[in-house]
Amino acid sequence: MKVEFKVNDRKHSIEIEPGELLVETLRRLGYKSVKHACDTASCGACSVQLDGNPVLSCRTFTAAVDGHEIKTVEAFSKEGELSAVQKALVEEGAVQCGFCIPALVVTAEALLNENPNPTEEEIKTYLNGNLCRCTGYVSQNHAIMKAAELRRNSASVPAGNQGELS
Amino acid sequence: MDFVFMIPNTEEELKTQLSEPGSFLMTGGTDLLVKVRIGKIKPKRVVSTIRIPTLHFLKDKIDEIVIGATITYSELMDFKPLIKNFPLLYDAIYTVGSPQIRNRGTLVGNVVNASPAGDGLLALYLLNAKIEISDGSVVPVEEFVTGPGQTALPSGEYVRAIHIPKYDWSVHYFEKVGQRNSMTISIASVGWLIRCKNRIIDEFRIAYGSVAPTVLRLRDVEEFAKGKHIDEDFTHSISKMVEERVHPIDDVRGSAKYRKILCANLVYRMIEEGTKC
Numbered sequence: 001m002k003v004e005f006k007v008n009d010r011k012h013s014i015e016i017e018p019g020e021l022l023v024e025t026l027r028r029l030g031y032k033s034v035k036h037a038c039d040t041a042s043c044g045a046c047s048v049q050l051d052g053n054p055v056l057s058c059r060t061f062t063a064a065v066d067g068h069e070i071k072t073v074e075a076f077s078k079e080g081e082l083s084a085v086q087k088a089l090v091e092e093g094a095v096q097c098g099f100c101i102p103a104l105v106v107t108a109e110a111l112l113n114e115n116p117n118p119t120e121e122e123i124k125t126y127l128n129g130n131l132c133r134c135t136g137y138v139s140q141n142h143a144i145m146k147a148a149e150l151r152r153n154s155a156s157v158p159a160g161n162q163g164e165l166s
Numbered sequence: 167m168d169f170v171f172m173i174p175n176t177e178e179e180l181k182t183q184l185s186e187p188g189s190f191l192m193t194g195g196t197d198l199l200v201k202v203r204i205g206k207i208k209p210k211r212v213v214s215t216i217r218i219p220t221l222h223f224l225k226d227k228i229d230e231i232v233i234g235a236t237i238t239y240s241e242l243m244d245f246k247p248l249i250k251n252f253p254l255l256y257d258a259i260y261t262v263g264s265p266q267i268r269n270r271g272t273l274v275g276n277v278v279n280a281s282p283a284g285d286g287l288l289a290l291y292l293l294n295a296k297i298e299i300s301d302g303s304v305v306p307v308e309e310f311v312t313g314p315g316q317t318a319l320p321s322g323e324y325v326r327a328i329h330i331p332k333y334d335w336s337v338h339y340f341e342k343v344g345q346r347n348s349m350t351i352s353i354a355s356v357g358w359l360i361r362c363k364n365r366i367i368d369e370f371r372i373a374y375g376s377v378a379p380t381v382l383r384l385r386d387v388e389e390f391a392k393g394k395h396i397d398e399d400f401t402h403s404i405s406k407m408v409e410e411r412v413h414p415i416d417d418v419r420g421s422a423k424y425r426k427i428l429c430a431n432l433v434y435r436m437i438e439e440g441t442k443c
Contacts, residue, residue, distance in 0.1 A: 001171075018171035019212070021199075040200050042349060044266060053240065053269040059199045060270065063171050064216055107265070128348030129264020 003066040007031060008075040022048070022057035022065060026072065033073045033102035044130035047103035048072050054107045056129075073102035076109055084150040085109055085143070092143035096134035104130045108144050116152055120145060170211045177220055181300065183213045185322045191215065193236050194270035196263070197279050221326065232298075233328045239268035239286075252330060254338035254357060258289040261342050264349055274325050280311045280380070283352045285342060287311070288375040291383050292357050296329040304329065314379050335359045336443040339435060342375075343428060345419060352376045353420040354412075356432045362443040365396045372404075377414040377425055384411055396440030405433040 004013045007029065016025055023046045026034045035045035039058055046058040049071035076083040082090070085108045095101050104127065111118060111126045118126070123144050124137070132140065174180040183189065188210030192198050195214075201207040215221055215236050223234040226247040233242060239259050242248055249256045262268055262276075262285050276286040277297060290307045297310040300323045307328075310318050319325065337360040344350030355375035361368045370391035373383045387407050394400050414425035 019169050039203055041196055041263070041267065044264065047266055050269070054266045055269050056196070056266045059194075059196050061171060061195065061199075061214070063173060064195075064214060066173075110265070126265055129266045131349075 001063060003062060005065050005067065006069045008071055016062045018061075018063055020062045022060040022062050022070070025062040026057060026070070031072045031074065035099060035103065037099075042131070043100075044107070045100050045103045047106050047130065049075075049106055049110055052110065052113065054110045054129075071106065071109075073105045076105060083109065083147075084154070085112065085147040088143040088147035088150065089140065092139045092146060094135055094139035094143040100130060100132045100134075104132065104140065108147070111144070112148055112151060116148060118144070118148060169209050171214065172211060173214045173217050175217050177218055177300070180213065180215060180218060180324065181322065183211070184324065186211055189213050191278065191324055193272045193275050194238060194267075196267050196271040197275060215324065223327075228332075230329050230331045233273055233330070235272065235274040235325055235327060237272060237274070239271050239273065240265070242273060243268070251332050252289070252293060254292060254335075254340055254359060255286065255289040255330070257338070257340040258285045258342075258357065261285050261340075261350075267349075274328060277307065277310065277328065278317060278319065278325055280313070280315050280317050282314050282378060282380055283355070283376040284381065285340075285352065285355060285375070288355055288357050288373055288381045289340065290328065290330070291373045291381045292359055292371050293330050293333075295331075297325055298327040298329060300324045300326055308380075308383065311380050334361070336362050337439050339439050341432060341435065343432070351419060354414070354425050354428050354432070356429065358436070358439075360396075360436075360439070360443065362396065362440070365440050365443060367391050367394050367396060372408075374408070374412055374429055376419075377412040377429055382412065384408065387411070396436060396443075398437065401433050401436050404436070405430045408433055 001018055002015055023034055023036050034048055034057055037043050037045040041056055041059045046056055047054045048057045051069055085105055089095055107127055107130050120141055123141050172183050174183055190209040190212050192212050192214045221235040224237055224245050225232040231247055239262055273286045276284045295307045296304050297307055298304050312318055340357040342352040342355040344352050352375055354377050358372040360370050370388050372387055373381055375381050409426055409430040412426060412429045414422045416422045
């Protein structure tokens with residue numbers, strides 16, 4: 001069957017198997033930042049944004065996203081410039097092996113769009129589906145707090161491009 | 167995966183496509199696709215409800231709210247009348263999975279899955295929710311769920327909506343005990359609703375999850391509680407009754423013995439809760 005959808009603002013029109021999962025399609029299209037890991041809706045490493053909301057691409061049929069918009073981690077850096085979330089993760093030492101990070105960024109960006117001023121508790125709750133086996137989460141929570149502050153303080157951020165700091 | 171995936175646009179099309187044998191209904195797929203992946207289910211056809219506009223609605227009526235089949239947990243949590251009238255249901259679905267799961271999963275899916283550990287399902291049992299089926303019938307959730315993973319849904323039919331009657335409660339409580347805080351399936355869960363004044367109970371409902379083949383409403387405990395004063399003696403009696411009535415099994419999440427003790431102990435949360443009236 002044929003489907004059409006956008007990934008990071010780029011239109012894709014492709015032929016898929018009816019039972020094909022979004023994670024498989026995205027990786028086939030070259031979006032290898034989307035990880036195929038636990039495959040049982042447990043780890044969150046395959047998270048992508050579907051129309052702005054984080055979902056698990058390993059439990060979403062590609063056929064079901066026909067006509068919709070997907071965002072992967074690549075959507076949040078602009079011309080090599082990292083987003084506030086990405087910068088903060090690097091600065092806080094919140095990235096070790098890095099496997100969970102693309103999905104963590106995708107989820108954290110959605111959190112900060114929904115709630116620009118989250119408490120540490122709200123961050124923990126929102127990210128409870130993104131497992132990380134390296135960091136123990138403390139550095140990641142600090143990074144997201146920091147990114148939230150950076151985003152709030154950056155008055156020159158144009159609408160719809162909040163991830164970018166000028 | 168070797169099956170046909172269909173996305174009908176209307177309820178008429180859905181009904182036609184469901185009439186083929188070996189068809190499975192799917193909305194968010196957060197549960198079905200896990201079962202397919204581990205080989206527990208081998209569907210010939212998966213029929214998705216996601217593109218049917220007449221199943222995507224939320225209604226706030228004078229005496230009830232009505233939740234359409236394709237409303238996700240996230241959409242439901244954003245629905246203001248839910249937290250205002252049914253904070254118990256809000257608390258229960260807040261514990262479901264993660265935002266990723268709640269953005270796809272649905273409360274109707276939770277009902278049709280009929281897991282004894284269904285968090286939303288436990289709240290629906292307590293709230294005397296009714297299930298509207300596509301053949302026009304409306305049945306209480308307790309009659310709809312007939313066993314673990316089993317329902318009274320006739321073959322070829324689907325659930326259209328959930329109806330939850332409004333009622334004023336003084337106290338609501340939900341707690342899920344799992345092996346960890348996040349993304350957890352309950353070892354045991356409990357919920358209660360109390361209508362009371364000066365700590366004297368006027369009306370009481372209590373239910374447990376994961377400790378029987380279905381969610382368990384303890385009707386005789388509810389009857390016993392009427393007119394009683396919420397104090398330490400009262401909670402001792404309730405705790406003892408609960409221990410005798412739950413019949414959990416040993417499984418990967420916990421032993422039957424642990425679950426029984428846990429259920430009895432959870433009752434003591436009521437002492438603090440009772441002070442709210």
